[in-house]
Amino acid sequence: xxxxxxxxxxxxxxxxxxxxxxxxxxxxxxxxxxxxxxxxxxxxxxxxxxxxxxxxxxxxxxxxxxxxxxxxxxxxxxxxxxxxxxxxxxxxxxxxxxxxxxxxxxxxxxxxxxxxxxxxxxxxxxxxxxxxxxxxxxxxxxxxxxxxxxxxxxxxxxxxxxxxxxxxxxxxxxxxxxxxxxxxxxxxxxxxxxxxxxxxxxxxxxxxxxxxxxxxxxxxxxxxxxxxxxxxxxxxxxxxxxxxxxxxxxxxxxxxxxxxxxxxxxxxxxxxxxxxxxxxxxxxxxxxxxxxxxxxxxxxxxxxxxxxxxxxxxxxxxxxxx
Amino acid sequence: xxxxxxxxxxxxxxxxxxxxxxxxxxxxxxxxxxxxxxxxxxxxxxxxxxxxxxxxxxxxxxxxxxxxxxxxxxxxxxxxxxxxxxxxxxxxxxxxxxxxxxxxxxxxxxxxxxxxxxxxxxxxxxxxxxxxxxxxxxxxxxxxxxxxxxxxxxxxxxxxxxxxxxxxxxxxxxxxxxxxxxxxxxxxxxxxxxxxxxxxxxxxxxxxxxxxxxxxxxxxxxxxxxxxxxxxxxxxxxxxxxxxxxxxxxxx
Numbered sequence: 001x002x003x004x005x006x007x008x009x010x011x012x013x014x015x016x017x018x019x020x021x022x023x024x025x026x027x028x029x030x031x032x033x034x035x036x037x038x039x040x041x042x043x044x045x046x047x048x049x050x051x052x053x054x055x056x057x058x059x060x061x062x063x064x065x066x067x068x069x070x071x072x073x074x075x076x077x078x079x080x081x082x083x084x085x086x087x088x089x090x091x092x093x094x095x096x097x098x099x100x101x102x103x104x105x106x107x108x109x110x111x112x113x114x115x116x117x118x119x120x121x122x123x124x125x126x127x128x129x130x131x132x133x134x135x136x137x138x139x140x141x142x143x144x145x146x147x148x149x150x151x152x153x154x155x156x157x158x159x160x161x162x163x164x165x166x167x168x169x170x171x172x173x174x175x176x177x178x179x180x181x182x183x184x185x186x187x188x189x190x191x192x193x194x195x196x197x198x199x200x201x202x203x204x205x206x207x208x209x210x211x212x213x214x215x216x217x218x219x220x221x222x223x224x225x226x227x228x229x230x231x232x233x234x235x236x237x238x239x240x241x242x243x244x245x246x247x248x249x250x251x252x253x254x255x256x257x258x259x260x261x262x263x264x265x266x267x268x269x270x271x272x273x274x275x276x277x278x279x280x281x282x283x284x285x286x287x288x289x290x291x292x293x294x295x296x297x298x299x300x301x302x303x304x305x306x307x308x309x310x311x312x313x314x315x316x317x318x319x320x321x322x
Numbered sequence: 323x324x325x326x327x328x329x330x331x332x333x334x335x336x337x338x339x340x341x342x343x344x345x346x347x348x349x350x351x352x353x354x355x356x357x358x359x360x361x362x363x364x365x366x367x368x369x370x371x372x373x374x375x376x377x378x379x380x381x382x383x384x385x386x387x388x389x390x391x392x393x394x395x396x397x398x399x400x401x402x403x404x405x406x407x408x409x410x411x412x413x414x415x416x417x418x419x420x421x422x423x424x425x426x427x428x429x430x431x432x433x434x435x436x437x438x439x440x441x442x443x444x445x446x447x448x449x450x451x452x453x454x455x456x457x458x459x460x461x462x463x464x465x466x467x468x469x470x471x472x473x474x475x476x477x478x479x480x481x482x483x484x485x486x487x488x489x490x491x492x493x494x495x496x497x498x499x500x501x502x503x504x505x506x507x508x509x510x511x512x513x514x515x516x517x518x519x520x521x522x523x524x525x526x527x528x529x530x531x532x533x534x535x536x537x538x539x540x541x542x543x544x545x546x547x548x549x550x551x552x553x554x555x556x557x558x559x560x561x562x563x564x565x566x567x568x569x570x571x572x573x574x
Contacts, residue, residue, distance in 0.1 A: 211392065
């Protein structure tokens with residue numbers, strides 16, 4: 001890791017800590033730091049309930065979800081060799097969301113229903129995405145992905161017009177049960193991503209070059225793809241589809257800490273966690289007592305980012321598929 | 323390395339390779355020559371197992387290479403292709419390190435100490451942390467050659483290795499290949515420059531329409547009539563002082 005990367009790591013850790021503390025203090029009622037510390041030692045007080053039963057699980061969930069989505073984006077970009085590939089833009093998340101809704105309607109008895117159905121949805125979208133010629137052409141991939149996304153969003157609207165909205169895409173009302181689920185699912189995926197980060201570096205070479213040094217290209221590609229899908233749909237299963245985190249964070253991270261995935265993946269994880277927490281905290285404090293969902297916040301931040309990234313022509317910097 | 327009745331047919335295409343039998347002498351530089359579409363690159367890709375042999379077999383130390391596991395093959399055979407591509411930033415050291423991957427587990431990192439000697443041997447120490455995209459075509463070619471040599475192969479395959487090199491570096495490369503062969507490596511390359519092929523090789527394979535027309539030493543194959551027939555153009559061999567025999571195409 002270079003010296004400047006070290007500084008960026010330090011910076012994002014400080015931001016995380018500061019925003020985390022702020023997120024516990026801010027909300028419908030402002031709770032000062034001394035009161036937060038006081039509440040920690042007085043379980044049962046109203047402040048304790050607000051901070052540790054309402055705000056803390058929400059903070060933890062958004063941290064893990066942000067980290068998961070950002071890493072999922074980085075892995076997809078490595079596998080598809082395309083800097084704007086991401087489970088949310090390629091229809092993986094919306095497929096997971098649609099299947100989650102389908103599960104709620106048709107298989108209400110299924111154990112771990114939301115997660116199982118989200119994984120099934122993610123797999124279906126992944127198979128459609130990788131079965132045709134989209135893999136060979138970065139532009140075709142994005143167009144197929146966007147069409148897939150629109151299809152599943154449309155299907156979901158079609159079905160949900162007659163049913164209660166299952167997907168919330170917000171951290172509002174996150175319970176400790178939700179937070180624990182997210183923590184366990186997310187931690188497993190993120191540990192996997194840290195272990196497999198060197199594989200993402202290998203995919204900078206062509207398939208032929210990898211095969212000629214005896215590397216099992218398909219094992220590498222599918223492991224990373226399934227891991228990225230798992231990370232993204234685990235968020236969808238608990239919270240809902242949140243767009244753009246996986247595009248914004250890894251692309252900014254590459255500028256800051258470089259293109260080596262062994263440095264990039266941990267940084268992306270931390271930066272994604274921070275961005276999600278910041279977006280959620282901002283979303284629930286700017287129009288108190290109402291709030292803006294995390295998905296909306298990210299769409300507002302991420303949409304313009306992607307437009308600038310591509311319009312300035314630097315989006316494909318260093319990842320040209322030529 | 324040798325081919326026994328090797329055939330390969332591309333689907334929907336007429337050309338391919340038909341019943342090739344011949345050897346690539348160990349510790350020598352063999353150059354495959356022939357007109358466009360003769361099957362030179364196809365043969366190289368078969369030798370590297372990038373394409374599967376459809377009929378016949380390719381033997382390395384009397385063992386069919388098709389039976390070797392990918393990593394075992396990569397420890398024996400390395401290939402430098404005509405045009406290497408990268409999808410994202412890699413440094414020179416990282417590219418050379420890929421040559422050591424066949425010697426490590428899938429989750430193991432390649433130790434720096436294993437890469438450093440190959441950087442040094444190829445004059446790349448100074449460039450170790452430079453990004454590939456910041457190098458000239460010739461420098462990149464050197465890095466890919468270093469990566470192939472890091473595989474410590476017994477057979478080195480090169481497809482048009484002089485394409486991005488100026489005359490000076492072409493000469494440097496040809497000398498380096500001679501040295502590698504002298505150390506016992508079997509070097510097999512495809513070259514378009516027929517005079518370079520005759521000068522820089524110990525052994526030649528002459529391909530035409532997917533068939534092996536002739537193989538032998540440059541002296542044996544320096545036959546104007548044979549070359550004229552294979553390349554479908556009038557050819558004459560002239561004696562150039564200080565250079566020796568030179569193959570020239572006569573304008574029709």
